[in-house]
Amino acid sequence: MIAAGSNQALDRLRPYILKTPLVESTVLGSKIGCRVRLKCEHRQITGSFKVRGALNKILNLPRQRLDEGVIVASTGNHGAAVAYACRLIGGKCTVVVPEDVSSTKAEAVEKLGAQIHRFGSDGSDAERFAREWAVSDNLEYISPYNDVDVIVGQSTLATEMLEEVDQDCTVYVAVGGGGLISGMSTVLKAAFPGIRIVGCSPENHPVMDASVKAGYIVDLPYRPTLSDGTAGGLEHDTITLPLCTAGVDSWVRVSEPEIRDALRLLAGQERMIVEGAAAVAVAAMQKHELPPTMSRVAILCGANIDRDRLKRILDDV
Amino acid sequence: MIAAGSNQALDRLRPYILKTPLVESTVLGSKIGCRVRLKCEHRQITGSFKVRGALNKILNLPRQRLDEGVIVASTGNHGAAVAYACRLIGGKCTVVVPEDVSSTKAEAVEKLGAQIHRFGSDGSDAERFAREWAVSDNLEYISPYNDVDVIVGQSTLATEMLEEVDQDCTVYVAVGGGGLISGMSTVLKAAFPGIRIVGCSPENHPVMDASVKAGYIVDLPYRPTLSDGTAGGLEHDTITLPLCTAGVDSWVRVSEPEIRDALRLLAGQERMIVEGAAAVAVAAMQKHELPPTMSRVAILCGANIDRDRLKRILDDV
Numbered sequence: 001m002i003a004a005g006s007n008q009a010l011d012r013l014r015p016y017i018l019k020t021p022l023v024e025s026t027v028l029g030s031k032i033g034c035r036v037r038l039k040c041e042h043r044q045i046t047g048s049f050k051v052r053g054a055l056n057k058i059l060n061l062p063r064q065r066l067d068e069g070v071i072v073a074s075t076g077n078h079g080a081a082v083a084y085a086c087r088l089i090g091g092k093c094t095v096v097v098p099e100d101v102s103s104t105k106a107e108a109v110e111k112l113g114a115q116i117h118r119f120g121s122d123g124s125d126a127e128r129f130a131r132e133w134a135v136s137d138n139l140e141y142i143s144p145y146n147d148v149d150v151i152v153g154q155s156t157l158a159t160e161m162l163e164e165v166d167q168d169c170t171v172y173v174a175v176g177g178g179g180l181i182s183g184m185s186t187v188l189k190a191a192f193p194g195i196r197i198v199g200c201s202p203e204n205h206p207v208m209d210a211s212v213k214a215g216y217i218v219d220l221p222y223r224p225t226l227s228d229g230t231a232g233g234l235e236h237d238t239i240t241l242p243l244c245t246a247g248v249d250s251w252v253r254v255s256e257p258e259i260r261d262a263l264r265l266l267a268g269q270e271r272m273i274v275e276g277a278a279a280v281a282v283a284a285m286q287k288h289e290l291p292p293t294m295s296r297v298a299i300l301c302g303a304n305i306d307r308d309r310l311k312r313i314l315d316d317v
Numbered sequence: 318m319i320a321a322g323s324n325q326a327l328d329r330l331r332p333y334i335l336k337t338p339l340v341e342s343t344v345l346g347s348k349i350g351c352r353v354r355l356k357c358e359h360r361q362i363t364g365s366f367k368v369r370g371a372l373n374k375i376l377n378l379p380r381q382r383l384d385e386g387v388i389v390a391s392t393g394n395h396g397a398a399v400a401y402a403c404r405l406i407g408g409k410c411t412v413v414v415p416e417d418v419s420s421t422k423a424e425a426v427e428k429l430g431a432q433i434h435r436f437g438s439d440g441s442d443a444e445r446f447a448r449e450w451a452v453s454d455n456l457e458y459i460s461p462y463n464d465v466d467v468i469v470g471q472s473t474l475a476t477e478m479l480e481e482v483d484q485d486c487t488v489y490v491a492v493g494g495g496g497l498i499s500g501m502s503t504v505l506k507a508a509f510p511g512i513r514i515v516g517c518s519p520e521n522h523p524v525m526d527a528s529v530k531a532g533y534i535v536d537l538p539y540r541p542t543l544s545d546g547t548a549g550g551l552e553h554d555t556i557t558l559p560l561c562t563a564g565v566d567s568w569v570r571v572s573e574p575e576i577r578d579a580l581r582l583l584a585g586q587e588r589m590i591v592e593g594a595a596a597v598a599v600a601a602m603q604k605h606e607l608p609p610t611m612s613r614v615a616i617l618c619g620a621n622i623d624r625d626r627l628k629r630i631l632d633d634v
Contacts, residue, residue: 018340018341018343020340021338021340023338023357023360026335026362040338040340042588043340043587043588045343047588270360271359271360271364271590271591271620273589274588310631311628311631314631315628
């Protein structure tokens with residue numbers, strides 16, 4: 001159903017999103033010893049793939065639900081993506097954020113026309129509050145990954161690559177909640193059953209990797225990572241757990257220095273500024289051993305990195 | 318002859334170079350109010366379009382000439398491109414540089430297998446010495462722009478865009494010696510006589526712009542510019558003067574702050590790190606008035622910006 005829905009979803013999303021280029025990386029190719037390409041999704045509208053899922057969800061909601069309002073709990077790419085989708089399609093969007101959220105992040109979401117509601121001391125407080133609010137007021141809560149429409153939306157990233165990849169390809173995707181990799185693996189494997197999908201996580205927060213290994217959603221303690229886009233706990237009933245269990249062939253974890261090196265290589269040699277999660281996929285691809293004849297694709301999933309963090313990383317470029 | 322030769326040249330170059338993507342810029346598009354695309358030639362091998370001209374020249378030289386050796390005078394993109402082409406195709410390459418050249422630049426060229434020869438106090442000294450050496454030893458001197466094979470090589474950048482542009486397009490190209498814009502305008506106008514080509518220069522060194530207006534090559538005093546890729550005086554017999562006179566529809570000059578702003582916008586919003594000359598084309602596109610229905614393409618001609626300069630520019634991203 002995801003693979004079948006993806007083509008249709010891409011047709012609906014096409015007027016609103018970019019087809020991002022899949023470019024050769026001669027630098028990574030000669031380091032690794034095989035053909036390497038990078039899917040430049042960091043150049044997507046809103047600077048992240050999340051707009052695909054958000055738009056697909058919003059386009060599938062009845063007009064009345066949009067007028068009543070949707071609720072999300074995210075100051076990151078998902079929040080911005082849903083706010084952007086509501087502004088584009090029409091709809092009321094509330095973003096619940098922790099009380100100490102930075103004014104820059106809150107302003108970015110407000111600029112997209114969403115209402116900010118401050119609650120609690122961290123992301124889980126805000127998420128719990130948002131869900132309860134949605135239930136009590138009968139509003140639509142939009143999960144960043146535990147939602148079929150969102151996953152189908154993310155899967156369009158794979159659909160638009162279908163003519164450029166084949167059976168002998170290995171695809172590296174950073175995994176947080178698993179929405180992107182669930183959608184992508186379904187679409188890619190429907191077209192090329194032999195294609196390999198590698199889930200990439202920071203060592204500091206490999207929550208889906210650990211959950212797939214455990215067979216149930218595990219809770220991991222918070223440890224800081226450059227890959228803020230993949231951080232955060234998982235909903236215990238998330239449909240991405242079975243999808244990842246079925247669709248991901250191997251898992252690779254990368255350290256913070258490995259993520260930092262990948263960010264530097266991308267800026268210094270590929271001349272691309274990406275966020276930590278995108279660098280997780282590149283770092284994992286660099287350390288993953290495979291026969292050299294296999295071609296590889298790393299998904300650069302987003303561009304939204306803190307200015308200060310970017311500057312510190314560029315200090316050594 | 319250039320337009321006819323360009324297809325053949327592209328076929329010969331194809332195994333050695335990348336087809337660089339032409340991507341939408343929604344940021345610049347909404348600022349300017351029309352469709353804007355960026356030709357990502359800064360991601361070309363060696364980080365610059367110069368490799369197209371260098372490879373086409375080297376591929377057209379007889380084996381004996383390559384074994385005798387070729388001479389260039391450039392520590393920049395042209396020097397690196399010819400050194401790279403000689404390493405790839407086989408051939409002896411000497412790069413003449415001023416005595417005070419930075420060790421980083423000299424090492425970069427040496428790493429590509431070229432010999433460094435130090436002479437004189439600036440680029441014109443080095444160029445004069447290189448030409449005299451080439452004449453006295455009967456070696457091939459390769460000009461960065463005053464050479465039909467080099468121009469045909471650069472023109473392949475336009476040939477690979479032909480299916481993506483049309484009659485109603487305006488194309489912005491930074492101009493130093495004029496090799497790139499001469500080749501591109503010839504190819505684009507042969508395909509689309511109504512297409513508009515805009516030559517873009519820094520106010521601090523608009524030497525081809527001023528020469529076309531004068532009707533002969535003028536010498537301008539040296540003034541520093543972020544666009545080091547377009548700096549330097551012109552050979553007085555350069556064939557790019559008549560080609561630019563015939564093929565360039567308008568000229569736009571940009572100030573150093575305008576170049577800096579364009580570098581910042583590209584890094585901060587498009588997430589692309591480019592060199593000053595590439596930013597000249599984007600800055601010129603932003604200030605050039607045109608009917609809003611015209612679509613625009615800016616050529617991001619190179620990525621090779623000094624690390625320190627890049628850091629200063631990113632300080633305000």
